[in-house]
Structure formats: C-alpha cells, structure tokens
C-alpha cells in the first residue's frame with residue numbers, strides 16, 4: 001500500500017512515522033486461501049460459502065506495509081512471496097512481499113540467464129527492505145532514498161555469497177546510469193521536497209534507487225564495510241530508534257578508534273544538490289608537484305539550478 005493507499009483500504013493515520021500494530025481478519029470464499037502479514041491464528045466458518053481468517057498481530061509498523069492476498073494455490077508458512085497478475089513492480093510488505101510476475105517467476109528451461117540474476121536481485125532488494133524500511137523507516141517521504149538506496153545496494157551485495165560479479169553489476173546497473181542521468185540539469189535531488197502525502201511518489205525517482213545505492217557504496221568505501229555494518233547494527237540494538245535518518249545513523253557510527261565520524265555533513269552536498277564533481281589531477285614531473293582541480297561536471301554547459309553549496 002506504499003505510498004498512501006492504506007487510507008483507501010481502511011481508516012488509519014497513514015503516514016510512515018505513525019507506526020502501529022495491526023490485527024487483520026479477512027472474510028474469503030471457502031475454496032480460496034487468504035494471506036496476511038503474519039501467521040494465521042484462527043479460522044471461523046461464517047456460512048456455507050464464506051470463511052473468516054484472523055491473522056496474528058503485526059509488528060509495530062507503518063500503515064503502508066499492511067498487505068493481504070487471496071490465492072487459489074498452495075503456499076508455505078514462511079515469509080510469503082506472491083506473484084500477482086496485474087501488479088506493477090514489487091512491494092516489501094512485512095511478511096507478505098508482492099511482485100509482478102516477471103519479477104519473481106523463473107523457469108530454468110526457457111528463462112535467459114539475465115532473468116535469473118534480475119529475479120535474485122529483486123528478491124534481495126525486497127528482503128533487504130524488511131530491515132531498511134520496515135524495521136527502520138524514513139520518518140517522512142523526503143528520506144525515501146535511504147530506504148531505497150540501502151535496499152538497492154543490497155540488490156547486488158546480497159549476491160556476493162554465491163560468487164556472482166557483484167561489484168561489476170552494481171556499477172553497470174546503478175552507478176553508470178546515474179552518472180549519465182546527472183549530466184543534465186533536470187534530475188531530482190536525493191532529498192526532494194515532499195510537501196504533502198500526495199507528492200510522495202515524487203520521492204521514488206531513479207535517483208533515489210541508483211544514486212542512493214551509489215551513495216551507500218561510497219559510504220561503504222569511505223568507512224569500510226565493518227564500520228558501516230556496525231552503524232547499522234547499533235540502530236537495530238537500540239529499540240528507541242525506529243526511524244531511518246542519516247543524521248541518526250551518523251551519530252551511531254564511529255571510526256575504528258572509537259572517535260566520531262561526521263558522515264552526515266560529508267554526504268550533505270551529494271544529497272541536497274544534483275550532479276557530481278569532475279576531479280582533474282595534473283602531475284608535473286619537473287616540479288614534482290600534483291595539482292588537483294574540482295568542478296561540477298557539466299559536459300553540455302547547461303544552466304544549473306541554484307545550490308546551497310559553492
């Protein structure tokens with residue numbers, strides 16, 4: 001129900017920061033099966049044709065993660081992954097992930113290899129959201145890039161244990177396309193203004209996914225994988241923190257010596273303006289000097305929107 005469809009399904013305070021537990025009872029046709037976010041705890045016959053299924057109370061979560069489905073095929077009692085005809089994209093509902101059919105279904109006999117990689121990366125993305133988004137959530141839609149950036153980074157990082165060419169795929173699918181988009185002056189910033197819930201979808205730009213994932217890769221390379229992971233683990237261990245905010249994450253990250261790392265201010269100029277810098281390095285072998293020059297990469301000489309940075 002992301003971004004704001006929960007309010008269309010039932011009365012609720014439908015904002016990401018307004019977390020609650022949900023108790024769901026679904027009345028379905030007797031010959032079908034109902035699925036909810038959690039396990040089924042009670043079934044009650046209503047009459048000859050209808051049955052009421054009650055599901056376990058959900059974790060404390062944003063309303064946009066509530067989901068239900070009625071199916072006519074068998075399923076296993078784990079986190080359910082459902083391929084829905086007519087559904088577009090994929091959605092990380094807690095315990096009941098929905099996919100368009102081509103994002104989940106793979107047939108060894110006729111599907112091409114790239115389809116196997118794509119399906120694996122989409123599943124990795126949605127499973128990563130159970131943490132980045134579901135457990136720790138952006139407080140408002142303007143921080144959507146943190147949800148989508150971390151989940152998108154996991155598209156490929158999660159495939160490392162099966163020895164797929166993770167780094168190359170991440171570069172090819174996420175970093176290079178974003179570098180190309182950001183050559184122009186029309187891309188969105190990572191933290192766009194989202195004045196009302198009806199503007200929420202503006203936050204789900206390719207920038208949020210591709211540049212967001214690129215930022216996570218960059219943070220991983222600056223901090224080192226262990227430090228980045230430690231920052232995320234602190235968040236999990238502190239039950240007070242339910243919202244994903246870069247500043248809060250930065251406050252929790254320390255360097256190997258235990259000192260503070262000001263990650264947030266280092267990332268701000270990447271987050272609040274479009275584009276990226278072009279770094280030129282000139283070596284003078286006679287003087288034995290190296291000169292660095294940095295400017296905004298603007299290959300087409302386009303007018304640039306105003307920026308809070310020089």
Ligand SMILES: [Zn+2]
Pocket residue numbers: 125129147148151
């Ligand atoms: Zn996502």
